Amino acid sequence: MIIMTNNSPQVEYIPPVYKEKRLRHSKNPDKIGVFLCRCGDNISNIIDMEKLKSSIKADFVAEFENLCSINCRRHIREEIIEHDLDRVAIVACSPLTHLKTFQNYADPLNPHMVEMINLREQCSWVHTDQEKATKKAIEVTRAGIEKLKNAQALDKIIRQTEKSAAIFGGGISGITAALSLANQGIKSCIIEKKPTIGGNMVKIGKVFSPEKLAEECALCILNPIINEVINHKNIHIMTRTNLLRAGRKATHFKLILEKDTGLVHEERCIACGKCAEVCPVEVPDEWNQKMTTRKAIYKTFPQAVPDVYTIDRENCIECGMCAEACKMGAIDFKLKPEVIPFQAGNIIIATGHENYDLNKRPEYGYHRFDDVISQMDLSRILGVNGPTQGELLRISDGKVPDKVVMIQCTGSRDEKADGKRYCSKVCCMIALKHASIIREHYPDTEVVICYTDLRTVGMYENYLRYVQDKGLKLIRGRPGEVSKKDGKLVVRVEDTLEGKPLDIETDMVVLSEAIEPSAGTMRIARKLNVGMNQDLFIKEKHAKIKPVNTDMGRIFVCGTAQGPKDITDSVAQANAAAAKVSEEIESGTEAEPPVAVIETSKCDLCGKCRNICGFKAVYKDEENMAVDPMACRGCGACAGQCPQEAIEIKGINDQELYAQIKALLSDKEEGEIRILAFLDNVGYTAADTIGYNRINYPEAIRIIRIPSINRIMSHHLMYAFNQGADGILMAEYPDECMLEAHKAKIKELTEKIAAEGIPNDRLRFYKAYAPHYRGLNKQFHRFYEDIRAEAKI
Amino acid sequence: MMEKKHKKSQHSLVREIKDNLRASPDLGIKRCMQCGLCTSNCPAARHSDYDPREMVKKVLDNNLEVLDNPDIWNCFYCYTCASNCPVNNSPSLINQILREKILNTGGNVSRVAEFIEFGYNYVEKGVGTIPSTFFQDLVDDFGEDYPKLKHDLPDIRRKLGLKEYNLKGEAAAEVKNILKASGFTQRLEKLKKIA
Numbered sequence: 001m002i003i004m005t006n007n008s009p010q011v012e013y014i015p016p017v018y019k020e021k022r023l024r025h026s027k028n029p030d031k032i033g034v035f036l037c038r039c040g041d042n043i044s045n046i047i048d049m050e051k052l053k054s055s056i057k058a059d060f061v062a063e064f065e066n067l068c069s070i071n072c073r074r075h076i077r078e079e080i081i082e083h084d085l086d087r088v089a090i091v092a093c094s095p096l097t098h099l100k101t102f103q104n105y106a107d108p109l110n111p112h113m114v115e116m117i118n119l120r121e122q123c124s125w126v127h128t129d130q131e132k133a134t135k136k137a138i139e140v141t142r143a144g145i146e147k148l149k150n151a152q153a154l155d156k157i158i159r160q161t162e163k164s165a166a167i168f169g170g171g172i173s174g175i176t177a178a179l180s181l182a183n184q185g186i187k188s189c190i191i192e193k194k195p196t197i198g199g200n201m202v203k204i205g206k207v208f209s210p211e212k213l214a215e216e217c218a219l220c221i222l223n224p225i226i227n228e229v230i231n232h233k234n235i236h237i238m239t240r241t242n243l244l245r246a247g248r249k250a251t252h253f254k255l256i257l258e259k260d261t262g263l264v265h266e267e268r269c270i271a272c273g274k275c276a277e278v279c280p281v282e283v284p285d286e287w288n289q290k291m292t293t294r295k296a297i298y299k300t301f302p303q304a305v306p307d308v309y310t311i312d313r314e315n316c317i318e319c320g321m322c323a324e325a326c327k328m329g330a331i332d333f334k335l336k337p338e339v340i341p342f343q344a345g346n347i348i349i350a351t352g353h354e355n356y357d358l359n360k361r362p363e364y365g366y367h368r369f370d371d372v373i374s375q376m377d378l379s380r381i382l383g384v385n386g387p388t389q390g391e392l393l394r395i396s397d398g399k400v401p402d403k404v405v406m407i408q409c410t411g412s413r414d415e416k417a418d419g420k421r422y423c424s425k426v427c428c429m430i431a432l433k434h435a436s437i438i439r440e441h442y443p444d445t446e447v448v449i450c451y452t453d454l455r456t457v458g459m460y461e462n463y464l465r466y467v468q469d470k471g472l473k474l475i476r477g478r479p480g481e482v483s484k485k486d487g488k489l490v491v492r493v494e495d496t497l498e499g500k501p502l503d504i505e506t507d508m509v510v511l512s513e514a515i516e517p518s519a520g521t522m523r524i525a526r527k528l529n530v531g532m533n534q535d536l537f538i539k540e541k542h543a544k545i546k547p548v549n550t551d552m553g554r555i556f557v558c559g560t561a562q563g564p565k566d567i568t569d570s571v572a573q574a575n576a577a578a579a580k581v582s583e584e585i586e587s588g589t590e591a592e593p594p595v596a597v598i599e600t601s602k603c604d605l606c607g608k609c610r611n612i613c614g615f616k617a618v619y620k621d622e623e624n625m626a627v628d629p630m631a632c633r634g635c636g637a638c639a640g641q642c643p644q645e646a647i648e649i650k651g652i653n654d655q656e657l658y659a660q661i662k663a664l665l666s667d668k669e670e671g672e673i674r675i676l677a678f679l680d681n682v683g684y685t686a687a688d689t690i691g692y693n694r695i696n697y698p699e700a701i702r703i704i705r706i707p708s709i710n711r712i713m714s715h716h717l718m719y720a721f722n723q724g725a726d727g728i729l730m731a732e733y734p735d736e737c738m739l740e741a742h743k744a745k746i747k748e749l750t751e752k753i754a755a756e757g758i759p760n761d762r763l764r765f766y767k768a769y770a771p772h773y774r775g776l777n778k779q780f781h782r783f784y785e786d787i788r789a790e791a792k793i
Numbered sequence: 794m795m796e797k798k799h800k801k802s803q804h805s806l807v808r809e810i811k812d813n814l815r816a817s818p819d820l821g822i823k824r825c826m827q828c829g830l831c832t833s834n835c836p837a838a839r840h841s842d843y844d845p846r847e848m849v850k851k852v853l854d855n856n857l858e859v860l861d862n863p864d865i866w867n868c869f870y871c872y873t874c875a876s877n878c879p880v881n882n883s884p885s886l887i888n889q890i891l892r893e894k895i896l897n898t899g900g901n902v903s904r905v906a907e908f909i910e911f912g913y914n915y916v917e918k919g920v921g922t923i924p925s926t927f928f929q930d931l932v933d934d935f936g937e938d939y940p941k942l943k944h945d946l947p948d949i950r951r952k953l954g955l956k957e958y959n960l961k962g963e964a965a966a967e968v969k970n971i972l973k974a975s976g977f978t979q980r981l982e983k984l985k986k987i988a
Binding site for chain 2: 452476477
């Protein structure tokens with residue numbers, strides 16, 4: 001229950017109060033009540049309710065027409081109070097549909113004191129023989145009650161995430177996310193490794209606008225946002241700062257940051273620039289793609305934030321001239337990098353991208369020919385604050401080119417060594433943007449784009465038409481080489497639509513370089529133990545439904561750190577990441593069992609649990625191993641790995657499993673076949689769906705719902721076989737992040753069961769998919785028929 | 794766990810190429826996007842009407858006319874296409890397999906007639922040496938240096954401390970046996986007969 005008051009944004013958490021538990025093994029054992037539902041006649045038309053009712057041994061048994069109706073809510077509550085019931089079994093339909101309803105109806109009881117027995121989807125709807133179905137119903141009910149007797153009352157796990165966020169990367173994504181959080185009252189810190197924030201967007205000059213069919217000034221859009229960030233009371237900016245170490249706690253992250261000073265006292269510098277005037281060291285300026293030079297003490301660009309000068313230690317010769325020139329005494333060669341401990345409730349990774357190293361495609365001659373440039377180089381050339389003040393001039397001779405040829409997919413969509421297999425997504429639009437600017441200002445300059453596929457998705461198609469109208473030559477073909485002949489650049493390409501090889505003579509070649517994950521992205525992923533995809537971008541938790549979550553709880557991703565994307569998408573994703581952080585802070589406070597709990601005194605820190613957990617729920621908390629209950633799914637993989645047996649899965653304990661197994665096999669008669677099906681939630685859903693579709697399968701199938709096959713140990717299976725199970729089917733959805741654990745589990749169980757002398761076809765595994773219920777049904781039938789055929793022989 | 798069964802495509806040129814022993818399992822033929830990078834770099838395409846991109850297209854279309862196109866015999870296996878192809882396809886390798894298919898049905902044997910001696914050298918000496926019919930071409934290309942090199946080669950090798958490069962005795966016999974057992978020699982005889 002969360003109570004919010006109007007005058008305070010603070011969230012107060014009040015845990016629910018349940019009926020007090022009786023002491024176990026006390027003189028008065030828990031009282032059990034059983035509520036039977038006829039479900040109209042959905043259950044009672046196949047199952048003999050009288051027979052079922054008389055078979056039940058409990059302190060209270062009652063039968064209802066429609067147990068889920070709101071009237072019955074009153075009945076259930078009244079009976080619980082009147083008969084002083086401690087545990088309640090609901091014999092009705094699937095827990096997937098109604099468990100929450102009945103936990104609510106049984107409100108004074110702890111939710112774990114309510115057990116649902118599924119007689120509709122998994123009995124009356126799938127069997128037609130009344131006698132056999134009733135027999136199964138009696139047994140399934142007994143198993144449910146036995147499980148209920150062994151259930152443990154568990155409290156919800158409560159956690160309050162700290163109300164703060166660390167945002168790595170100060171580009172458009174990081175800035176957007178920080179601003180959104182700060183506006184929601186959440187303290188945010190932007191951590192940027194470079195001396196200024198703004199990222200790649202400050203360099204590109206113009207951005208394309210498909211809406212207005214125009215190019216807009218990037219810095220003009222960005223500057224007001226940056227100003228807002230600087231002045232925001234909830235945002236702190238740390239530049240020249242790197243992450244050294246990260247530790248994870250239940251409610252926050254402990255980060256160790258290193259801030260390089262740039263040998264300048266930031267608070268003293270007034271950015272007058274006198275230092276740079278006297279500095280004797282000139283080096284190529286990365287801001288202008290090394291087409292111009294800067295000094296060893298410099299400010300990245302005039303509007304840089306923070307507005308301070310900084311020394312590039314690599315090139316500084318420590319002559320001291322700048323320090324002499326500085327009237328503020330801001331320069332200090334003795335300044336050491338500062339190590340700063342930092343704490344944040346959440347983390348957003350917005351570490352962006354880098355541009356592909358064009359030296360890896362020597363056939364295009366980027367470094368051999370001055371006038372072969374990259375799109376980023378062209379951005380700077382066309383930028384009014386660039387090396388040519390926005391004039392389109394060749395680097396070699398300073399002349400306006402008569403012809404510009406652009407080569408798409410340089411390094412992208414390339415399976416070769418050093419290539420990037422993915423499409424970099426933005427290069428088609430960048431090429432068109434530059435073509436548009438060139439055609440606008442230099443109508444005598446011809447622009448040719450050599451492309452494989454033009455990807456101007458969605459509304460961007462309008463922009464393509466707009467640029468085409470300005471006059472643009474498109475050649476469908478991927479060039480193989482750029483060479484030089486008689487002083488002219490020659491692009492060799494096949495016009496694949498004409499089927500003819502061409503040598504295009506030109507004055508300038510622009511390579512549309514791929515986007516690749518930045519070194520910072522890869523470094524931070526390793527430090528934070530966040531998963532990357534095979535192209536080394538940060539991997540989202542689910543590409544469709546969790547696009548900004550990472551595989552680590554409370555760590556989110558946005559912008560090009562996650563994959564190539566344009567500014568629009570980066571901003572959208574940044575806002576989504578901020579919303580997720582906010583959600584985590586406001587409501588990410590409850591976790592429901594089953595969850596794994598480590599008994600620290602037994603644990604010897606071997607780390608096997610941490611290695612197996614695909615949900616990354618296990619972490620080392622200073623000196624102990626710990627489980628993050630929010631990330632844990634209670635699958636039990638860790639418990640299976642633990643050599644010390646120090647891990648317990650709260651919510652489905654061994655006693656519950658044993659009790660169910662035993663009860664489901666207890667009345668097996670001579671010559672009868674019994675198959676136990678252990679199904680995870682997806683498998684269980686598929687089994688329910690078989691019921692919805694009224695498809696029959698043999699009564700021999702008895703279903704036990706488990707969180708995951710990882711929860712099941714060989715001793716559970718051996719217990720089942722010894723109790724008379726003829727076969728065991730284990731079905732589970734192949735969850736990507738637990739695939740390795742599944743494989744290991746299947747191997748382990750298969751080997752152990754074989755060692756006990758059980759024929760290997762008596763233990764079967766099946767990959768369950770919710771919509772493919774027919775597949776599961778087929779498995780049920782096949783298993784049954786195989787055993788029957790064997791029994792006949 | 795149930796094994797997923799992949800449906801195999803029906804008989805086609807692509808299938809034939811993928812199944813050929815020469816083709817590596819990750820040959821990207823089906824991923825060809827007809828970008829034309831192979832053709833742009835192809836020396837044979839520069840000097841003739843051979844178009845590797847078009848050849849691959851015909852194979853993908855299962856267009857058997859590709860086998861009748863005389864231009865495919867202009868490829869000389871420089872492998873530039875294979876080393877540049879962005880989807881890991883190898884037009885050069887496809888070309889080889891197509892030629893093999895043509896030769897197996899007895900077509901165009903004249904195209905390889907002059908290489909037959911190369912095969913026989915291999916059988917006899919255990920090393921492939923340039924057929925004698927090529928001598929004049931090499932002289933035309935390299936001038937007098939070529940016969941001089943040819944003449945001086947034994948001396949040069951001796952000076953460098955290199956041994957005789959033709960295999961002898963047991964080793965030569967072994968290579969010969971392998972070539973016979975693998976059907977190489979027989980194939981050579983067959984080609985010679987048709988040529």
